[in-house]
Amino acid sequence: MSGGILHPESLVLGASGTVGFGVVGALLEAGSPVLALGRDGPRMQALAQHFAEEPALSLMTSGCIQDDRDAAALVATLRKRKRPLRAVFASLGSAPESGRLLDRPSRLLSDKLERDLIPHLAAARHLLPLLAESNETAHYILIGGPHAERGWAGYGHASVAASALRMLAQVLHEEAQALGVRVQMLSVDHPISTPANACNACAEWPSALAVGRCAVSLLSCHEAPKPIVRYNAARAQPPLSTLFSDYTPASAHG
Template sequence: MKSPLVVLGATGSIGRGVVQAAVDAGWPVIAVARDSAGLKRLQERHADAHLSVLAASVASDEDGVRLAAALRKLGRPLGGVVACISGTMERGRLLDHPAVFLQRKFGEDVLPHLAAARSLLPLLAEANRGGGYVLIGGPGSEHPWAGYGHRSIGAAALNMLARVLHDEARALPVRVQLLAIDSPVCTEDNIGHACPQWPSALAVGQRALALIAQPRGKAEAVVHFNPADGDVEFGPLESSEFQEPQSPDPFSPDQSHPETDSDPALLPSRCLQDARNLLKNLLSPHPISPNRNQEPSSP
């Protein structure tokens, strides 16, 4: 039997996909999360799988030490760790928030990864199974994510944290890598309005497992998710089904579209229209008004 895989943030939208991918591949799983109720639902969902749950946090160094002690008590050498750690999703300009907002988001999105790694990397090394430690990173690390600037800063910091951990862990029989997802992910929570080109949480889990299972040797610190690397599952529609909407365009400015946002047949058109609007705003010659609530004056 394979050594168990530890999934941090197992009850989150991506964490559930990682757990599903591991169960499908026959991995024993130790699901870790703060949400006890969510862990119970996860157990019920995978009642026939080799799944253990552990209610714990990695918000601080102390939490990480307690988690490592609890895992050690299980008496099972670990085969790998996938860290799906992320804070709450909030939208807004950084300029509209006090500095303490970014400090709080940094503490939610980045520092727990360090607290977890400091305690779990030595534990993983003790097993000496050649297991991997994979951090899951989100979009926006190289270009600002409009409305989610704090997430871009966090993603960039996580990128560098992974590189540092990768370098510092060379002396250990453990491989540390970041799986960077350069787009949003289609999950159970957003499937009603997800775009067809977004990878599914299950596909992310499958790619993370491939990194865990790869032979020990030279490996990149940061691996960008690439659907061409293997068979992956996309969101509501396969990418091959993407087609330019036929005329008349239901999303043109002079026509209404009473259809609901949950209609998957309209998602490709909606994504195209969002892209058109973004390009239109970027190419607009109008200056930015100093008053956000005031329309820009005509040239």
């Protein structure tokens, strides 16, 4: 597409996860080119196979962001792509481990924050300035899970980390205003319904695609942005128009 027009891209961090998979699907459904970042393995291979007929999907399997070094390397790679970046969706986190806080060594909480909170901060520190270079309103959307407001019995480490991520989203929302980037968290207050848990899932549990659609809907929301937006099934419907119906893409360089 050298010398032509490149639609801006949406970056999905944690694309190999359940919610990340849904965000990728929702973005493609809405007409957005997608760069999916995830750890190389069976889940990324499944993502590639599922969307094999989607030319707008690019995969990056160099690993996940863990610290500032990883985030800086990602930004360097993005700059080489020379495709405008419109949005980042961050669905990062590790599997919860059971056990009472009082029964486990304090180091376990430190490790949980290191895995679930620090990567979000590292990614935001390096990607927000890149998004700020856009000529249009850019979005940085974090996906937050349940139990951030009330403790999850037997999974206290996960609740503390989720609550800390929620506060991080609010701080980033305030600080990113000076950059002209909208930072918001989509708070999903129920577990995700998957084929693996379908027999035990409650009716109010959303699918990964529904969560993805709700997250993507924030890109075209014209209301004053709130730092925390709760998942709403009304926002999880298939899109009525593409993301670029009212967006003038930048010209490609080179």
